[in-house]
Amino acid sequence: MTTIQRQGTASRKNIQEKTKIAPHVVIVGxxxxxLQAAKALGDQPVQVTIIDRNNFHLFQPMLYQVATAGLSPADIANPLRAVLEKQANTGVLMAEVTGIDIDQQQVLLGENQALHYDYLIVATGATSNYFGHPEWEKLAPGLKSVNDALVIRRQVLSAFEAAEREPDEQKRKALLTFVLVGGGPTGVELSGAIAELARQSLKGDFRHIDPTMTRIVLxxxxxxxxxxxxxHLAEQANKKLQQLGxxxxxxxxxxEVRQDGVMIGDEHLATxxxxxxxxxxxxxAGEWxxxxxxxxxxxxxxxxLTAPGHSNIFVIGDTALATQNGKHLPGLAPVAMQEANYVASVIVGRVxxxxxxxxxxxxxxxxLATVGRGFGIVSIGPARFAGLLAWLIWLFVHILFLIGARNRLLVFIQYAWTYFTFQRGTRVIVPEEKGHKP
Amino acid sequence: MTTIQRQGTASRKNIQEKTKIAPHVVIVGxxxxxLQAAKALGDQPVQVTIIDRNNFHLFQPMLYQVATAGLSPADIANPLRAVLEKQANTGVLMAEVTGIDIDQQQVLLGENQALHYDYLIVATGATSNYFGHPEWEKLAPGLKSVNDALVIRRQVLSAFEAAEREPDEQKRKALLTFVLVGGGPTGVELSGAIAELARQSLKGDFRHIDPTMTRIVLxxxxxxxxxxxxxHLAEQANKKLQQLGxxxxxxxxxxEVRQDGVMIGDEHLATxxxxxxxxxxxxxAGEWxxxxxxxxxxxxxxxxLTAPGHSNIFVIGDTALATQNGKHLPGLAPVAMQEANYVASVIVGRVxxxxxxxxxxxxxxxxLATVGRGFGIVSIGPARFAGLLAWLIWLFVHILFLIGARNRLLVFIQYAWTYFTFQRGTRVIVPEEKGHKP
Structure with a gap:
């Protein structure tokens, strides 16, 4: 059991174990x-603290559904505390990690706290990459966090609302043009879902605009x-997307990304x-x-999976560049989870x-990937196919990997509801806050 | 069908009907x-526009559940467009009403638009009243909007997280003290739900604090x-709240409300x-x-229900002070809805x-009111009782009045899940945004 102590000599208050009963593994992220590392270290002769700036684990593969008004954030997020509640050797800290003091073996928290580690697992993930143009971030949100998803949802839904009351045709067109930069799974899923939102869910809801005329460019x-x-699977996804418009x-x-549009190659597109x-x-984490x-x-x-020169510091997931057979491992959940299991076994072995x-x-x-309602693509060993069955497999696997019966049931109901009614259930524009007590 | 026009003579662009086929009823709110007024005017020989600053109708009686991590906002919110989609004579505008030009019969929208009305229904509701202390709003959020609910949810959940990493005992106590100002149904429902959150859902989730020691003061x-x-019903609710701690x-x-606490009478309470x-x-609206x-x-x-001197302007709901048998009608949903039906019948009669x-x-x-899990109070004519049956009636009536099968099913499942597991499903702290493209 870790308890909170002040250290007279240190400038930072050290949140440290009172009686050292087992080596302390700190997981950042x-x-x-x-989360997989924490689970794998339950019931092991170590003491575990997992730190995240959020109080929840986010099931990112379904985040595009939050952004396109199909799900609520809480449907795909679980409080880390609740997930790890029964794991007696594990504590959860919601805190912002600001650095790592390798010499003192401390994780630095916020401005004035620190946490000692014997083993450190860095699993801090990734953020959107604007390739040297950080100023584009405000104009073109990415989709990595719950906030990102809510910002995109607000922007997408508000665009139709603004178009409805816009008398100028050019401006209306720009409001009804969506440009998605990036044709990986997230861009494909988002563009498909926005197409369905515009052409199916919103159809008939407006009086001055026709949402089915929405232009979506990937x-x-x-x-x-x-x-x-x-x-050939990408080709089929391509075809499906084109069918969706x-x-x-x-x-x-x-x-270039500007307030009024983007430059795609040499063409300016008003959006x-x-x-x-x-x-x-x-x-x-690399800098830390x-x-x-x-x-x-x-x-x-x-x-x-240790950081070079530091045998007690492991880096996993999107923060790590791991190589296998000369190829870099991709930034996927299964990679991160298998790395977590491996690192846990290394630490337990050493202890x-x-x-x-x-x-x-x-x-x-x-x-697996999904391209709109009822169409997925699957590539599992020699099995490679596209269509409804692939979508069902995608849905089954993803619901299976959600945490907790509540989220599984709610997500299943909402996917089924959207499938049969063509509606999307979370079309709520929550206005930006005006500032509250910090 | 209204279409958007520019008016050369006016400084504002007038969103006005092109060919006047029927009198235009504008509903603000x-x-x-x-919403009830709009519904009552469907299939009538009028043209209807309903304006709201949000794109949704909010089922406020369950908002306390969003604030206490039991429900997601979208579970109790419906897009106005979707609700009124099939009503051919009705349009929805998401816009900020900034005033009313009575002489020109125009509702002013934002900074440069206006909408002509023949009949106007003002149903703009109410906000929290800080009784001459607007500076308290930032320190003590009210519960009127979705944003309010999310702010309270973040504050409540974050207080436990901050307490978990707070070494100072006095500060920890202040973090684990909740003061609710106001003992009406909202204050009662909120304090009961926070008590259950702390003493049941969060029990066992922390390592440095004991959430069951949380102090809740109403x-x-x-x-x-x-x-x-x-x-005698209030007395029973009182007893139930005390049982909940x-x-x-x-x-x-x-x-006084300060950053570090409140003055209750002459006593300072650190919170x-x-x-x-x-x-x-x-x-x-009164000023307008x-x-x-x-x-x-x-x-x-x-x-x-007309505004004095203006036979074509009606004011209903929380914005109106209506009197019956010498008593003011309370600010309740049934009052607003019955007023809406009445006003619709007056307009239709005149047309x-x-x-x-x-x-x-x-x-x-x-x-009806509810005091925590499984305990309600009911006062219907001569029937006045408290307990589980009253709670079930509360739940049944409120789920019935929710809009749409999706929301009814999701809310029912989540209430049932909380009832049986003592857990709350939306314990997600969404951080405040850092500013995005407006």
């Missing part, structure tokens, strides 16, 4: 990697969308709505660790004085 | 009164809580969490209409050249 730098999938522009880059899913960059990172900020980890497994090996169970 | 100026209910202080006023449900004041208002800003309407009903008469169907 409560995403797929961090811009992709590489030659095709979904480059992580086999070409999504314009796909491949081999083109967004050169009030730009959404950014073009890439991710790792959290600043003074570690060697790649161009996206990912820490180049050793084969046992017990047993021989830990020599190196991490990722086992690829396959990938 | 999409709450219980406004402060009520009048001599007893729930003054609108019969005394709520301290009730009646006959006392909050004299980081103050919630304000002590009273409401009407929207500024230059009408005679009471001390809470409610327009003193005629017996046919058809028939004799409209002479005066509004409110029929009191009874009142």
């Amino acid at each position: 409560g995403g797929f990697g961090g 811009v992709q730098g590489p030659k095709r969308i979904l480059p992580s999938f086999p070409a 999504v314009e796909i522009r491949t081999g083109l880059h967004v050169k 009030e709505n730009v959404i950014w899913t073009a890439g991710v960059k790792a959290s600043p 660790l003074h570690a060697d990172v790649d161009h996206d900020g990912r820490v180049k980890v050793q084969q046992d 017990r004085g047993e021989m830990p497994p020599a190196r991490f090996h990722y086992f690829d169970k396959g990938t | 999409g709450g219980f009164g406004g 402060v009520q100026g009048p001599k007893r809580i729930l003054p609108s209910f019969p005394a 709520v301290e009730i202080r009646t006959g006392l006023h909050v004299k 980081e969490n103050v919630i304000w449900t002590a009273g409401v004041k009407a929207s500024p 209409l230059h009408a005679d208002v009471d001390h809470d800003g409610r327009v003193k309407v005629q017996q046919d 058809r050249g028939e004799m409209p009903p002479a005066r509004f008469h409110y029929f009191d169907k009874g009142t």
